[in-house]
Amino acid sequence: MTSIPSLTLASGGSIPQLGLGTWQMPDAEMVRVVGMAFNLGYRHIDGAAAYGNEDGLGRAIAASSVARSDLFITTKLRNPDQGYREALKALDDSLAKLRLDYVDLYLIHWPCPAHDRFVESWKALVEAQDAGKVRAIGVSNFRAQDIDRVTLATGVTPAVNQIELHPLLQQAQLRDYDQAQGIITQSWSPLAHGGELLAHPVLRDIADKHGKSPAQVTLRWHVQLGLVVIPKSVTRARIEENAAIFDFVLDEQDMGRIAEIDAGIRLGPDPANFEDMG
Numbered sequence: 001m002t003s004i005p006s007l008t009l010a011s012g013g014s015i016p017q018l019g020l021g022t023w024q025m026p027d028a029e030m031v032r033v034v035g036m037a038f039n040l041g042y043r044h045i046d047g048a049a050a051y052g053n054e055d056g057l058g059r060a061i062a063a064s065s066v067a068r069s070d071l072f073i074t075t076k077l078r079n080p081d082q083g084y085r086e087a088l089k090a091l092d093d094s095l096a097k098l099r100l101d102y103v104d105l106y107l108i109h110w111p112c113p114a115h116d117r118f119v120e121s122w123k124a125l126v127e128a129q130d131a132g133k134v135r136a137i138g139v140s141n142f143r144a145q146d147i148d149r150v151t152l153a154t155g156v157t158p159a160v161n162q163i164e165l166h167p168l169l170q171q172a173q174l175r176d177y178d179q180a181q182g183i184i185t186q187s188w189s190p191l192a193h194g195g196e197l198l199a200h201p202v203l204r205d206i207a208d209k210h211g212k213s214p215a216q217v218t219l220r221w222h223v224q225l226g227l228v229v230i231p232k233s234v235t236r237a238r239i240e241e242n243a244a245i246f247d248f249v250l251d252e253q254d255m256g257r258i259a260e261i262d263a264g265i266r267l268g269p270d271p272a273n274f275e276d277m278g
Contacts (some may be wrong), residue, residue: 004041004243007228010182011136011159015105016072018243019044021022021188021232030056031063038064038242046162046188047098048076048109049090054097062099064112073100076109078099078123078141079117080277088123098244106134107162111146112275118142120149127175136160140188141271144177151181162186163271165227167218168197170262175225186228191218192267202261204256213241220245221258232237 006014019039022030022045043066047057051083054075061071075098081090087190091106093273106125111118119138125137138160139147151157159179165171165187178185191197198204206260211216215231217243222229232240250258269276 003246004043005246007108007184007226008027009136009159009184010157010228013135015060015136015202015228016042016044017044017162017228018219018245019046019072019074019228019230019237021046021230022053022057022246023048023188023232025051025053025232027053027056027150030233030275031060033239034060035064036236037239039064040236040243042239042243043070044072044074044230046074047095048095049078049081050076055096058097058099064162068100072104074105074107075096075103075230076107077121079112079275080112082108082112082115082121084120084124086163088128091124091128096134102135104135105138105160106136107138107140107160108142110276111139111143111271112268112277113146113272114188114275115277116136118146119150121151122156122192123154126154126156133173133191138162140185141274143271144174146271147177147181147183156164157181158183160184160186162188163266164189164266166192166197166198167203167258167261168222168263168265172262175227179226183220184228185226186230187222190222190229192265200261202257206250209254210248211251212245212248216245217250217254220248220250220256222249224255236260
């Protein structure tokens with residue numbers, strides 16, 4: 001069974017540094033895939049209301065023999081549910097689907113700055129945490145100026161900022177900001193779209209050096225930067241491979257070579273103008 005290290009959250013508690021992402025995972029597949037991940041030692045599952053599979057995740061948790069206290073379950077507030085009252089209701093809806101009394105981490109999925117409702121949403125998350133419905137609260141795809149606004153409005157700093165981050169989009173400035181604020185940075189799409197990144201000659205060369213795959217080298221890079229990483233897969237071999245990253249170390253030269261391939265290539269939406277409220 002894989003032993004996965006954890007990072008301490010500034011708000012208390014800890015978060016496993018490796019989790020299973022569930023974006024685009026069919027609801028009907030959740031019991032099989034999440035159960036398989038649990039059996040391989042995963043305890044951290046990253047979900048979201050927008051993924052449409054919270055019911056399946058709830059069934060997977062209910063079917064598991066792993067103690068609830070050993071699990072770390074994340075879900076996220078959908079963009080159309082932003083606002084104070086709306087966010088409180090959305091969390092209750094998510095908890096019902098997940099069949100849980102609380103989630104370990106609740107995130108605002110996107111800031112949607114043109115709609116300007118994320119500060120009111122954050123106030124709701126602070127209340128939900130105080131009520132014990134959420135152990136930790138955070139944000140996803142937030143820029144530094146967005147985090148400054150929610151912190152100033154409430155006095156509560158997000159525990160986590162989940163952002164697109166991979167060797168082609170390394171987000172060093174935002175990572176430095178998060179670290180200065182005591183915020184853990186979590187990487188979504190940590191392997192980019194796979195093919196182009198994992199075929200990169202630098203990653204392939206480092207992989208050969210360590211007897212690992214380019215994917216394992218990439219995930220190890222995230223871990224050594226102090227990030228939380230949530231690769232998504234539905235196959236046992238890949239889920240197992242993604243967890244086999246704690247038995248080797250990238251040296252300073254490896255880390256420096258990977259730093260040099262940053263190309264500023266964003267594969268997902270730009271948080272500055274993403275306003276999907278559907």
